[in-house]
Amino acid sequence: MFDKKGRRTLLAKRKAPGATIETRRAKKSREMEGTLERHSALQFDQLSKFPFDNRPPSNAADSSSELRNELDSADGDGDCGEKGFILSQDFFCTPDYITPDNQNLMSGLDSSKDQSPCPRSPVKLNTVKSKRCRQDSFTEKTSNFTWSSKHRVDNDDTDTDEIMVDKIQANQTERSGYVSQTAVALRSRVMPPPCLKNPYVMNDSDTATDPFGYQRSKCASFLPASFGGDGLSRYLTDFHEIQQIGAGNFSRVFKVLKRIDGCLYAVKYSTRKLYLDSERRKAMMEVQALAALGFHENVVGYYNSWFENEQLYIQLELCDHSLSKKSSLKISEREILVIMHQIAKALQFVHEKGIAHLDVKPDNIYIKNGVCKLGDFGCATRLDQSLPVEEGDARYMPQEILNENYEHLDKVDIFSLGVTVYELIRGSPLAESRNQSLNIKEGKLPLLPGHSLQLQQLLKTMMDRDPTRRPSAREVMEHPMFDRIRG
Numbered sequence: 001m002f003d004k005k006g007r008r009t010l011l012a013k014r015k016a017p018g019a020t021i022e023t024r025r026a027k028k029s030r031e032m033e034g035t036l037e038r039h040s041a042l043q044f045d046q047l048s049k050f051p052f053d054n055r056p057p058s059n060a061a062d063s064s065s066e067l068r069n070e071l072d073s074a075d076g077d078g079d080c081g082e083k084g085f086i087l088s089q090d091f092f093c094t095p096d097y098i099t100p101d102n103q104n105l106m107s108g109l110d111s112s113k114d115q116s117p118c119p120r121s122p123v124k125l126n127t128v129k130s131k132r133c134r135q136d137s138f139t140e141k142t143s144n145f146t147w148s149s150k151h152r153v154d155n156d157d158t159d160t161d162e163i164m165v166d167k168i169q170a171n172q173t174e175r176s177g178y179v180s181q182t183a184v185a186l187r188s189r190v191m192p193p194p195c196l197k198n199p200y201v202m203n204d205s206d207t208a209t210d211p212f213g214y215q216r217s218k219c220a221s222f223l224p225a226s227f228g229g230d231g232l233s234r235y236l237t238d239f240h241e242i243q244q245i246g247a248g249n250f251s252r253v254f255k256v257l258k259r260i261d262g263c264l265y266a267v268k269y270s271t272r273k274l275y276l277d278s279e280r281r282k283a284m285m286e287v288q289a290l291a292a293l294g295f296h297e298n299v300v301g302y303y304n305s306w307f308e309n310e311q312l313y314i315q316l317e318l319c320d321h322s323l324s325k326k327s328s329l330k331i332s333e334r335e336i337l338v339i340m341h342q343i344a345k346a347l348q349f350v351h352e353k354g355i356a357h358l359d360v361k362p363d364n365i366y367i368k369n370g371v372c373k374l375g376d377f378g379c380a381t382r383l384d385q386s387l388p389v390e391e392g393d394a395r396y397m398p399q400e401i402l403n404e405n406y407e408h409l410d411k412v413d414i415f416s417l418g419v420t421v422y423e424l425i426r427g428s429p430l431a432e433s434r435n436q437s438l439n440i441k442e443g444k445l446p447l448l449p450g451h452s453l454q455l456q457q458l459l460k461t462m463m464d465r466d467p468t469r470r471p472s473a474r475e476v477m478e479h480p481m482f483d484r485i486r487g
């Protein structure tokens with residue numbers, strides 16, 4: 001839209017006779033004085049006020065300032081000239097369209113390499129307006145750039161200047177046959193969109209409500225073949241990384257801000273490079289399961305996935321933390337019932353879709369605003385055994401799985417939920433001890449003082465050695481014991 005508008009105004013301005021570059025620049029300076037400053041000040045001001053997180057206001061403020069610090073420090077990198085250039089393009093979403101072949105994003109900003117041969121931008125014969133940094137003005141301004149007034153943004157009056165400067169530059173380039181590598185590198189960087197406040201997110205209660213809701217399953221797209229082989233990182237282009245929030249055996253998880261919508265997400269990516277097709281297919285099963293499931297309030301939300309640099313990236317709903325944080329604390333029976341009921345609901349939903357999770361454990365249950373969400377579908381498989389079975393953490397697996405009996409995969413999840421709840425009640429993580437886990441697998445549950453017999457009885461049946469005697473997820477959910485937390 002911006003580009004289009006620019007072209008329209010360019011045509012109109014071509015007819016304007018007379019004015020020199022200098023006078024137009026002066027006029028442009030006067031007209032732009034203040035408007036850009038006001039605009040940018042407003043945007044950054046809004047950014048600082050934006051409650052990025054779904055936490056209460058005090059935390060939201062922390063989160064906001066945390067992000068602000070991140071942004072500040074990111075802006076602090078590099079020299080002033082580069083900063084000015086990036087800020088202006090960044091702000092107005094205007095990637096440079098004159099991009100040489102074989103661009104390399106991560107190198108080329110080092111002016112010491114300028115002596116080496118460098119790729120040439122294609123020379124434009126019929127020059128049209130392009131938003132790019134002028135070589136002369138760039139070097140002129142590198143040392144004393146400030147965001148407020150030094151850097152001007154193209155508006156109507158600049159178009160003739162642009163054309164003339166473009167022509168002069170094209171002639172010079174043709175004559176000398178040399179383009180500064182710094183300039184090429186700067187031009188060839190495709191700038192990510194800016195981080196802006198989402199205008200639809202009005203307050204904390206709005207952010208608490210999932211803006212995608214039931215629509216999410218529809219927009220969750222599966223894009224397996226987007227490789228970042230061209231050197232452009234979709235992750236870095238689309239997201240601003242804030243901090244690492246988790247790590248699994250095969251992955252790292254980051255809290256990120258999506259630049260274009262201004263919302264926070266979790267992005268999980270595989271730590272290992274997936275070179276083989278078989279490895280990729282296996283990794284893709286997690287996103288295929290998530291996409292097939294669609295939305296449920298007790299299942300972690302899935303938005304998107306892509307391959308980049310031989311790694312699988314998964315964009316997920318951001319949660320506050322995992323339940324394993326709580327497994328070292330004593331939790332009241334009421335809290336236990338809430339967790340158990342919500343995960344039973346998630347399992348009922350998952351099982352109804354013909355899927356088994358096969359890795360239910362505190363690590364893979366996340367909390368968001370007090371609501372439990374089942375996550376990490378890396379071991380998910382089909383109940384009808386039409387897909388390979390890869391069991392999860394052995395401490396939470398029933399004996400039949402270890403004996404490779406896969407007839408009742410839904411009941412495997414029920415067993416694992418029983419062990420998870422038992423661990424929460426104990427208040428300490430399950431040891432790897434063989435004896436202890438053997439007892440649990442035999443359905444021998446020690447007495448749990450301070451907890452109702454009803455709960456202990458239900459746990460015992462959930463962890464029965466015989467999978468057919470374990471209740472289904474629906475039966476767990478509908479147990480009268482949960483009347484205590486209903487309504």
Ligand SMILES: Nc1ncnc2c1ncn2[C@@H]1O[C@H](COP(=O)(O)OP(=O)(O)OP(=O)(O)O)[C@@H](O)[C@H]1O
Pocket residue numbers: 245246247248249250251252253266268300316317318319320321322363364366375376377378
């Ligand atoms: N959507 C999310 N929101 C917040 N934290 C998350 C999210 N997804 C994952 N995490 C954190 O990252 C950790 C690792 O994620 P996950 O379990 O999905 O990785 P994994 O490599 O598949 O794990 P595993 O070692 O169980 O195979 C989780 O235990 C949790 O603490």
Ligand SMILES: [Mg+2]
Pocket residue numbers: 248363364376
């Ligand atoms: Mg996990």
